[in-house]
Amino acid sequence: MEKQEAQRRLAELREQVRYHSRKYYTEDDPEISDFEYDQLYRQLETLEGEYPELVTEDSPTQKIGGAVYNTFAEVVHQVPLESLHDSFSQEELRDFDRRVREAVGDVEYVAEPKFDGLSVALEYRDGLFVRGSTRGDGVTGEDVTENIRTIRSVPKILREPVPFLEVRGEVYMSDQSFQRLCARQELLEEKPFKNPRNAAAGSLRQKDPKITAQRELSIFVFNVQQVEGHALSRHDESLKWLGKLGFPVPPLYRTSGDMEEILSFIQEIGDKRGEFNFPIDGAVVKVNDFAQREELGSTAKFPRWAEAFKYPPEEKETTLLDIEVNVGRTGVLTPTGRFEPVTLAGTTVSRATLHNQDFIAEKDIRVGSRVVLRKAGEIIPEVVAVLSHPEGSQPYHLPETCPSCGERVTRVEGEAATRCTNPQCPAQLLRNLIHFASRDAMDIDGLGPAILEQLLQAGMVASPADLYTLQVAQLEKLDRFGKKSAENLVAAVERSKQNDLYRLVYALGIPHIGAKAAQVLCGAFPTMEAIQNAPEEELSQIEGFGGIMSQEVAAFFQKESARALVSRLKELGVNMAAQQQEAKGTLLAGKTFVLTGTLPTMSRKEASRLIEENGGKVTSSVSKKTSYVLAGEEAGSKLEKALQLEIPVLTEEELLQMIKSE
Known part of the structure; x- marks a missing residue:
């Protein structure tokens, strides 16, 4: 690859990684699987390795993933919460072992599961929990103390009054809690989380701790970041001590100076991961001795004393036996495939959602097709590809009438969902x-x-x-x-x-x-x-x-x-006529407002009501006819368009002043 072509490809890869990193870490709404993201990141890393002179300071490979919301107060981590370098093969872990031994000589490792949740730091003074924060970008995180207090497995008082202790852990959502939350979101017509990791992150970042409390979050604690009043020299020693203090620690880990034994244990964790009640996406190998860790140090982004191993998504071939169509609580017709049972990630899979008609048509899924199944995020089975069709098979189409009530179904142009709109279905x-x-x-x-x-x-x-x-x-x-x-x-x-x-x-x-x-x-x-x-x-x-x-x-x-x-x-006496209430005032008569962002003291609904009560009109899109844009924090494209069209932009305080002065 020519240098000019490499420069173009690097810019493209960086933009893709930044976009998907933001969707994953900041918005808790990923668009691609972890495996696909890891492959993109690895391509970027490899190409930068071939052209080190093209590495830029703002490249995703030079920064810890994640960002800080302005919803919460900032917390500066005295000890950075670093991310880990990923390996995808046993040979890469052996290379890690060789690098470590070349630097420090004989070494002992601890291998443990890599939990798939949201990384946090917990601080204790005199044995009392005083602050909890997210990792953020590794240096600056978010203060989520009150939300973390709602997690039952987080000890609020330690069993020993340690003068000061900061630990690192992973907040996660169990598989059962995740399934219950998704069912609840579907019931309330909310957009369901795509996997337990994003559900945990989204739940911990709620403005209202009461909502966090309802989400059934849990935690595993696996690192001591800082400690006063207690001496520690080894990682496995610290895990035992943390357990005695009352922290939930990894339920299985292995200490060994033999990398082959460590690799065997990692395979054992992988074989069992379908049995766990917590999500994992790999394993972590850490140097056990803290003095050796100090000697190894860190790169700009990763510690040199630890390496993550990411399990590849397991795929199996099977046959689609039938397609069943269910009507959800929102009226959406969801096709579900029934397959010859196969074992994936430690569990038997015989059913998987086929999403919608577009998904079925795109992959040309037919009854009797030979397909490839895998588990997305180790949780949800999905069809990856169709290998072949039986002779005489026909393309599949969703029914034209609702399987539940028999009324005709509809599909609005531009929407993927086929829906029954019978109000009494x-x-x-x-x-x-x-x-x-x-x-x-x-x-x-x-x-x-x-x-x-x-x-x-x-x-x-x-x-x-x-x-x-x-x-x-x-x-x-x-x-x-x-x-x-x-x-x-x-x-x-x-x-x-x-x-x-x-x-x-x-x-x-x-x-x-x-x-x-x-x-x-x-x-x-x-x-x-x-x-x-x-x-x-x-x-x-x-x-x-x-x-x-x-x-x-x-x-x-x-x-x-x-x-x-x-x-x-x-x-039954329900009113069937509009009350035609007149506006309480005419102070804003003839003025059209568009609202965007989060206001300091009012919800958008309250602000809209205030404007309408004073004779104004609220619309959803900015145009030349818009009189004012009322903007709060995190205002987006509507604010940008208002500035382009030179439309006056108001704060909440300025709106209130306008009404008062009028």
Whole structure:
């Protein structure tokens, strides 16, 4: 490769690695697998090794992965939390061993699992937990003390009053907790985390510690960063001491001066990884003696006394026996493949999601196909490739009707999902009820997911309309319900009958119709009857109402099931007309605002309400017609466009001053 071509390729690789590193470390939303990322990074590392004169200071190979959010206070690590150099073969670990022995002579190693979570530092004074921080970029992390306090396995008081101790550990989410969280996110129509590592990172970075507490996080502690009042000389000695203090330490590790024995133990960990209740993506080999570690030192990025070994994703061939289609709680049709059982990462796999029609068509997956399976992130089985098709097989297509309720399914242009939009489809009833009762919809106080599940299991509701038939005597028979709580819930349901029409429209769960769009719709068609009978062409003429919204509203009310639900709600006394409330003031009349970023004291919803109450209008996109952009922290492309168009940008304080001065 010519030097000029190498320079071009290096720039390309650096940009790719930076992008995927940001998605993984900072946004907790990876787009490629760990294995694919590692291969990209290795390509960059290898090419820089061939052209050392082209290495730049800002290259990802010269920096520790990760970044610091401005959500939390910064913590400067007195002892850097370094990342590890990765090996992908036994020969590379033998090379590591040779380099170490050339530098320090005879050596003993400790091998332990490489946990796949979020690296943190915990600090203790006189045996009391005082601060917890993320690794960040290795030098500066985030103060997440209150969130770490919610992790039960983190000791808050040590068994010995050590004057000062800082340890390093990995916060992780168990496989079972991860599966429960994903099911919960699907139920609440939230974007599910892609793997346990990102779930752990996203959960620890929550602004509200109560949310972190609900996520069932755990920790393993594996390094002493600093200590006062206790002498340590070896790593295995430190692990035993940390265990005595009350820390969860690696449940298995091996000390040996023979690299071949270490390699055998790493293979043993790999063979068992499917049995563990915690995610791992490899093993770590560390020099045991602390004096030798000091002698070996570190590069700009990695310690020379440790090496990580990354397990390759295990792949197996098998045959696709059948494709089953399930309807999720959001109405999405999900195809699941049923395969001849194979063993992957220590567990038997016979089923894997096939995602959607596009995925099936792209890989040309057919019933009877010979395929290659692997586990993504050691957790979720996936089809990597199709090897062959049986003679006479046909391309597979998802059904045109819902397997649960029999109504025709829809697929909006530009979306991958095929969806059933029947509001009374049994497969998505719980999700529909949760949405119906939510704060922005009918706002039924006390009717959360747990209560709704209880009502479903008791057979008390089979439709949102059934909520308006609940009686105190019925509810009193349920667990955790007394007379007072039953009366409160029935009263809350009764109050919701008087809600403005837009809340009901939003509560019906029409695709692409949020609370704001429902308000716009009801402003143009102030009765449910008018909305139901409005032709698509008339709907598309509403200002701020897109073509897709018009299509979805018209299609929704053409369904007999939707009209039947609305008719029953009307019979039960639910309001079917817009209240046409006038703005409380006209101070901002004629002014159009766009909101972006996180405001200091108000949510965007609160700011929007304040603007509208004073006669202003809030839209979602910046244009030449925009009067002001209200910007907070982490404002993105909308702020950039406002500056380009020279549109005035306001802070929250300036908005409040504007209203006050007007």
